Amino acid sequence: LMSPLIVQATFTFAFSLLQIASLDFLGVGVPPQIPSWGNMISEGRIYITRAPGVLLFPGVFIVLTVLAFNLVGDVLRDNLDPRFRDQFGGR
Numbered sequence: 826l827m828s829p830l831i832v833q834a835t836f837t838f839a840f841s842l843l844q845i846a847s848l849d850f851l852g853v854g855v856p857p858q859i860p861s862w863g864n865m866i867s868e869g870r871i872y873i874t875r876a877p878g879v880l881l882f883p884g885v886f887i888v889l890t891v892l893a894f895n896l897v898g899d900v901l902r903d904n905l906d907p908r909f910r911d912q913f914g915g916r
Contacts, residue, residue: 828905835898839891846887862887 849863850855856866864884869879 828902831905832898833904835894839898842894843887843891866883880884 845854846861846863846866849861850867851863852867854863855861857868865883866880869883870875872879
């Protein structure tokens with residue numbers, strides 16, 4: 826019972842992070858004075874030709890963070906659910 830809740834929490838957190846960054850990019854999230862990955866991408870749009878790293882790095886960090894939380898959820902599912910534990914080597 827506990828393993829599906831933990832896994833769902835990691836997936837929900839990753840999805841929420843992506844939603845917050847999207848709302849910040851669109852300008853309806855946190856105020857522009859507060860640093861966030863979405864605000865960094867939004868403010869860096871004007872520098873895309875001169876300094877693409879201003880857009881690239883926050884975008885890469887968003888993707889890597891969401892991917893990391895999803896992978897953590899997969900690993901937790903594999904380790905906490907007895908059906909998957911027996912299927913993948915019986916740890």
